[in-house]
Amino acid sequence: xxxxxxxxxxxxxxxxxxxxxxxxxxxxxxxxxxxxxxxxxxxxxxxxxxxxxxxxxxxxxxxxxxxxxxxxxxxxxxxxxxxxxxxxxxxxxxxxxxxxxxxxxxxxxxxxxxxxxxxxxxxxxxxxxxxxxxxxxxxxxxxxxxxxxxxxxxxxxxxxxxxxxxxxxxxxxxxxxxxxxxxxxxxxxxxxxxxxxxxxxxxxxxxxxxxxxxxxxxxxxxxxxxxxxxxxxxxxxxxxxxxxxxxxxxxxxxxxxxxxxxxxxxxxxxxxxxxxxxxxxxxxxxxxxxxxxxxxxxxxxxxxxxxxxxxxxxxxxxxxxxxxxxxxxxxxxxxxxxxxxxxxxxxxxxxxxxxxxxxxxxxxxxxxxxxxxxxxxxxxxxxxxxxxxxxxxxxxxxxxxxxxxxxxxxxxxxxxxxxxxxxxxxxxxxxxxxxxxxxxxxxxxxxxxxxxxxxxx
Amino acid sequence: xxxxxxxxxxxxxxxxxxxxxxxxxxxxxxxxxxxxxxxxxxxxxxxxxxxxxxxxxxxxxxxxxxxxxxxxxxxxxxxxxxxxxxxxxxxxxxxxxxxxxxxxxxxxxxxxxxxxxxxxxxxxxxxxxxxxxxxxxxxxxxxxxxxxxxxxxxxxxxxxxxxxxxxxxxxxxxxxxxxxxxxxxxxxxxxxxxxxxxxxxxxxxxxxxxxxxxxxxxxxxxxxxxxxxxxxxxxxxxxxxxxxxxxxxxxxxxxxxxxxxxxxxxxxxxxxxxxxxxxxxxxxxxxxxxxxxxxxxxxxxxxxxxxxxxxxxxxxxxxxxxxxxxxxxxxxxxxxxxxxxxxxxxxxxxxxxxxxxxxxxxxxxxxxxxxxxxxxxxxxxxxxxxxxxxxxxxxxxxxxxxxxxxxxxxxxxxxxxxxxxxxxxxxxxxxxxxxxxxxxxxxxxxxxxxxxxxxxx
Ligand SMILES: Cc1ncc(COP(=O)(O)O)c(C=O)c1O
Ligand SMILES: Cc1ncc(COP(=O)(O)O)c(C=O)c1O
Numbered sequence: 001x002x003x004x005x006x007x008x009x010x011x012x013x014x015x016x017x018x019x020x021x022x023x024x025x026x027x028x029x030x031x032x033x034x035x036x037x038x039x040x041x042x043x044x045x046x047x048x049x050x051x052x053x054x055x056x057x058x059x060x061x062x063x064x065x066x067x068x069x070x071x072x073x074x075x076x077x078x079x080x081x082x083x084x085x086x087x088x089x090x091x092x093x094x095x096x097x098x099x100x101x102x103x104x105x106x107x108x109x110x111x112x113x114x115x116x117x118x119x120x121x122x123x124x125x126x127x128x129x130x131x132x133x134x135x136x137x138x139x140x141x142x143x144x145x146x147x148x149x150x151x152x153x154x155x156x157x158x159x160x161x162x163x164x165x166x167x168x169x170x171x172x173x174x175x176x177x178x179x180x181x182x183x184x185x186x187x188x189x190x191x192x193x194x195x196x197x198x199x200x201x202x203x204x205x206x207x208x209x210x211x212x213x214x215x216x217x218x219x220x221x222x223x224x225x226x227x228x229x230x231x232x233x234x235x236x237x238x239x240x241x242x243x244x245x246x247x248x249x250x251x252x253x254x255x256x257x258x259x260x261x262x263x264x265x266x267x268x269x270x271x272x273x274x275x276x277x278x279x280x281x282x283x284x285x286x287x288x289x290x291x292x293x294x295x296x297x298x299x300x301x302x303x304x305x306x307x308x309x310x311x312x313x314x315x316x317x318x319x320x321x322x323x324x325x326x327x328x329x330x331x332x333x334x335x336x337x338x339x340x341x342x343x344x345x346x347x348x349x350x351x352x353x354x355x356x357x358x359x360x361x362x363x364x365x366x367x368x369x370x371x372x373x374x375x376x377x378x379x380x381x382x383x384x385x386x387x388x389x390x391x392x393x394x395x396x397x398x399x400x401x402x403x404x405x406x407x408x409x410x411x412x413x414x415x416x417x418x419x420x421x422x423x424x425x426x427x428x429x430x431x432x433x434x435x436x437x438x439x440x441x442x443x444x445x446x447x448x449x450x451x452x453x454x455x456x457x
Numbered sequence: 458x459x460x461x462x463x464x465x466x467x468x469x470x471x472x473x474x475x476x477x478x479x480x481x482x483x484x485x486x487x488x489x490x491x492x493x494x495x496x497x498x499x500x501x502x503x504x505x506x507x508x509x510x511x512x513x514x515x516x517x518x519x520x521x522x523x524x525x526x527x528x529x530x531x532x533x534x535x536x537x538x539x540x541x542x543x544x545x546x547x548x549x550x551x552x553x554x555x556x557x558x559x560x561x562x563x564x565x566x567x568x569x570x571x572x573x574x575x576x577x578x579x580x581x582x583x584x585x586x587x588x589x590x591x592x593x594x595x596x597x598x599x600x601x602x603x604x605x606x607x608x609x610x611x612x613x614x615x616x617x618x619x620x621x622x623x624x625x626x627x628x629x630x631x632x633x634x635x636x637x638x639x640x641x642x643x644x645x646x647x648x649x650x651x652x653x654x655x656x657x658x659x660x661x662x663x664x665x666x667x668x669x670x671x672x673x674x675x676x677x678x679x680x681x682x683x684x685x686x687x688x689x690x691x692x693x694x695x696x697x698x699x700x701x702x703x704x705x706x707x708x709x710x711x712x713x714x715x716x717x718x719x720x721x722x723x724x725x726x727x728x729x730x731x732x733x734x735x736x737x738x739x740x741x742x743x744x745x746x747x748x749x750x751x752x753x754x755x756x757x758x759x760x761x762x763x764x765x766x767x768x769x770x771x772x773x774x775x776x777x778x779x780x781x782x783x784x785x786x787x788x789x790x791x792x793x794x795x796x797x798x799x800x801x802x803x804x805x806x807x808x809x810x811x812x813x814x815x816x817x818x819x820x821x822x823x824x825x826x827x828x829x830x831x832x833x834x835x836x837x838x839x840x841x842x843x844x845x846x847x848x849x850x851x852x853x854x855x856x857x858x859x860x861x862x863x864x865x866x867x868x869x870x871x872x873x874x875x876x877x878x879x880x881x882x883x884x885x886x887x888x889x890x891x892x893x894x895x896x897x898x899x900x901x902x903x904x905x906x907x908x909x910x911x912x913x914x
Binding site for chain 2: 023025048053067079086090110115130150151153206292311327328329401426
């Protein structure tokens with residue numbers, strides 16, 4: 001890679017005394033960037049929870065870049081501040097938040113969104129912490145599941161809560177939080193002198209796609225006076241489908257929701273919404289009233305949205321989502337989501353086709369659009385993870401990395417793998433994110449090739 | 458604005474049941490966006506610390522958007538992760554950090570950069586806080602100046618320090634921190650039972666452009682064992698000029714530096730670097746070791762940079778800075794920075810031209826490229842802020858908003874204003890950010906027009 005840039009006459013290094021380079025050479029450099037970049041728009045890119053560039057989204061992103069401005073004030077970003085209001089209103093209404101109290105922001109990513117949730121939840125419970133620090137609150141405790149995204153942990157470290165005080169509540173074997181386990185953990189923490197204040201659920205976990213039971217947990221939270229946040233970064237897009245939104249039942253009871261439009265909806269990176277039903281709380285927790293930016297006596301001050309944010313400068317991420325919504329329409333989103341879930345269902349049933357002779361083994365039933373599976377080396381068939389020996393588990397755990405490396409070498413599909421506890425060594429997780437152009441035939445053919453790679457590996 | 462979108466057939470609202478809109482109408486919508494967007498590339502846009510879109514930067518941003526990927530892992534972003542390393546190395550070497558220990562990250566903005574500084578400073582001093590929470594540390598205290606950016610305050614609230622424990626140290630009348638005042642504040646805090654751990658300086662304050670004295674403060678920090686962070690979001694770019702870098706003397710002694718390439722260097726928003734001379738500390742403070750992303754047994758794991766970050770997904774902001782550096786070159790940057798400072802000097806001396814008859818009054822000598830000035834209504838001339846009555850202060854404070862509103866109505870220059878304490882009511886702050894194409898004649902003509910607006914207002 002370094003060599004290719006060097007040969008193109010534009011070495012990667014920026015040495016002391018870097019000379020100005022001619023435009024032709026700059027274009028050559030851009031060609032190298034393209035040549036070595038991952039084809040995330042390839043129909044078989046299933047490695048991450050995002051995929052494929054949408055023309056309307058890209059056009060909007062290009063235009064937003066060309067107008068190069070920040071969305072902190074209306075005066076420098078009149079259209080973008082208003083469009084941000086529109087996409088937030090639309091998403092909040094789909095969540096089910098009442099118009100009169102809903103609020104939200106676009107943030108740099110789902111990790112930031114989960115951080116905002118913990119931050120404003122704490123502010124609501126202990127407003128003095130803002131000024132006086134955590135010493136003004138009793139020892140706090142927060143709760144997520146053992147399958148939740150690592151951004152909760154990062155937020156616990158950053159906000160001074162401490163990762164030990166972020167309890168990882170037990171899940172069922174598929175990764176969905178057990179409400180009884182949560183309630184027991186809350187009571188244990190309280191008995192130990194901690195003050196529980198926050199529950200962070202996940203709607204569509206990263207690896208298994210599990211949906212924590214929002215309704216049942218909302219009851220627990222109501223009983224104990226806890227803020228309920230739902231990390232729907234991955235799974236909230238299922239709200240767009242009448243057929244599949246039931247997995248999010250009760251979401252309107254959550255105090256806040258994180259929803260990444262850059263994942264399943266395919267909006268260009270990054271486009272992530274933080275939504276809450278507590279209007280004014282973002283502002284209360286974050287406002288600084290900087291007089292150089294939010295002058296009360298300039299024009300249109302009431303339209304400024306910057307003081308709700310933890311950021312100062314903030315890119316306009318609203319236009320791409322807004323334009324895609326106009327391009328795709330509500331019915332279009334529904335069809336896309338339904339197709340992604342149908343692909344996952346099809347993939348799942350294709351795995352157990354007798355023609356494979358046990359070459360594939362499902363780790364668990366598909367959830368969201370995640371299908372978790374092993375390719376099983378012939379010597380290990382039929383594979384039963386519950387009965388497998390240590391050695392067999394080690395052996396199967398070596399298959400996925402080898403197959404993936406072969407696929408990468410061929411420029412074939414990209415599919416991620418990971419282990420999950422001792423009895424679930426490395427398995428593939430295929431995720432259908434924004435895969436509306438993928439056909440059943442394409443995934444059938446992909447399975448053939450995975451099997452071939454497995455036999456070669 | 459709403460009406461214009463409505464007339465174009467693409468209302469801003471996204472109603473329930475939003476239909477899919479034809480491509481032609483989408484293009485019409487984009488035309489409205491352009492029509493109503495602030496001309497931040499206008500040669501007279503001086504309202505913010507960023508301005509003007511650079512072709513190389515924009516081309517890079519467009520290409521990065523087209524390849525739509527995250528920079529957390531090398532496998533999905535081989536070029537971008539490597540180029541991020543190159544621009545971080547370049548900036549850190551300009552700061553003066555030794556190659557063997559420097560480290561850094563591109564972050565979503567300067568606010569995030571200041572937050573990272575407080576976070577890793579705390580982690581270094583009290584590593585147990587990460588797991589056990591702030592209860593594991595004594596009551597902490599941090600120090601910035603009363604002119605520092607409000608993101609320090611937001612970080613104090615977010616991290617659980619509390620804004621009361623973020624001491625606003627006194628500055629001289631131009632906004633530069635007084636090292637003696639800092640040392641006294643540190644000793645006061647320690648005497649009151651707090652544990653000082655962090656000093657956040659500013660190199661180029663937002664309003665007045667002041668540079669806190671890094672070298673003198675570094676001595677204080679060394680004496681008291683404090684982390685020294687320098688917020689150079691605005692002013693660090695002066696390092697690129699041999700003539701002007703002396704205002705940052707001692708910067709290599711800082712433990713960390715924030716430097717926004719999207720401000721004075723004109724890289725498209727956002728492009729913000731966090732730099733530190735403590736390699737490994739970002740990773741120690743932030744790593745999560747998520748096995749679904751940073752699998753030890755996939756290819757090229759050692760090249761992953763995602764685990765240093767507080768984010769998971771992260772846009773590639775490196776290419777635009779890298780390509781602009783190749784396009785402009787070190788000598789080109791120096792010439793651009795020198796020109797911006799020369800513009801500020803020229804503007805400042807033009808204000809006192811006798812031809813104005815006292816219509817302009819400098820608030821303080823220019824610092825960085827910030828020039829702060831009043832337009833003085835005829836009845837108040839000659840204006841002396843020290844001797845002015847309450848009523849006169851009120852009257853002059855009304856001038857800037859009125860002039861600005863007239864300028865906005867005409868589509869003329871954009872220049873920000875703000876007050877600064879009781880004796881400095883609303884004044885204009887003109888800032889030359891990435892203004893290499895602006896000529897002395899243009900700013901002379903601008904002064905003429907400001908004077909005309911003033912007389913009309
Ligand atoms: C001195 C200073 N620091 C930090 C920031 C924040 O930078 P950003 O807008 O990228 O968050 C600013 C923004 O104007 C600033 O002037
Ligand atoms: C469930 C879940 N939450 C949050 C995130 C973080 O989102 P982001 O990458 O936008 O920070 C992810 C990322 O994969 C995720 O899967």
